[in-house]
Amino acid sequence: MWLRKIRSLFNPEHFQGWGKSSDYFEGWYFKFLNYDENRAFAVIPGVAMDDGSNNHSFIQVLDGKRKTAEYHKFDVDSFTASHNSFRVAIGNNHFSRDSISLDLPGLKGKLGFSGVIQWPKPWYSPGIMGPYSFAPFMECYHGIVSMDHSVSGSLEYGGEHIDFTDGRGYIEKDWGTSFPEGYIWIQSNHFDEPGISVKISVAKIPWRGSSFVGFLAGIWIRDRLIRFTTYNGSVLRTVRADNDNVEIVAENSRYQLEITVDRDSATPLVSPLRGHMNGKIEESMSSLVRVNLIDRKAGNTIYAGTGRNAAAEVAGRVEELITG
Secondary structure, eight states: HHHHHHHTTTTTTSSOOTTSSSSEEEEEEEEEEOOSSEEEEEEEEEEEEEESSSOOOEEEEETTTTTEEEEEEEEGGEEESSSSSEEEEEEEEEESSSEEEEETTTTEEEEEEEEEEOOOOOSSOOSSSSGEEEEEOOOOEEEEEEEEEEEEEEEETTHHHHOOEEEEEEEEEEEOOOOOOOEEEEOOOOOOSSSEEEEHHHHHHHEEEEEEEEEEEEEEEEEEEEEEEEEGEEEEEEEEOSEEEEEEEHHHHHHEEEEEEEOOOOOEEEEEEEEEEEEEEEEEEEEEEEEEEEEEETTTEEEEEEEEEEEEEEEEEETTBBBB
16 A cells, blocks of 8 residues: 555656545546537546545536536446556546546547646656645645647547547646635646647645645646746736636746636536535636746747637635735
């Protein structure tokens, strides 16, 4: 068991819940769109362990264009995970970094992923959580499996055949006890210039009887990743959010990242609370995110563009995140 835990610690995409039996959740978020961008889905497999009375595994499906969601519940024993790689299964549904295979009521098929862009994970900073990966008491941990990749394959959905050849995808995950009390999360990898992906999250983080506002952001641009995180010396200059818009400005020692989101209507999803899947959040997969990346030393704009099909969640007590 200890070997599994250590191996997982340094590979955030792997299953992390070895030995857990209560007050725990873990879920992976697979987002994918077809080439024409008229079909968009998020498929979220996971496992939830509360006080033992309602332990179960699940697959949540969000149709981002029709703005509908379904929650498929399975026995907890239906969930299995590999000891040494990112491979999980729930019944006849299989998930990995390279593919998913679905066998759900009204949704069946297989998709393959290629050209996966991973977040770096050196031993001293394994993944997007960095040194916070080693803190044993975090409420919620986060991992990036792929910032961007190509999608192939097809799905049968409600009697419709959907071809995903040359589509684009994104994969991340969360695990812990609960989602943050208040947070903002934005992601898009559909820009006019190919090969660009942005992800940013800002959250209220409980810490040793108190709390702080933490953030994790990265922009993959022209084959390099520029990071803005709490632990690498970056700072939040601005956080604003209302029913229509979100504005976030972050700086590191060299760059400034400006994010402005036009929020579209969102769809309710189930979320974890102390291992119980009885929380509620809302997600849009059709928002727009305007990105401006500035080289502060050179005094020029490196990139300015608008991301389509942006996933956006603004949840909980976001007023405690507002600054600037």
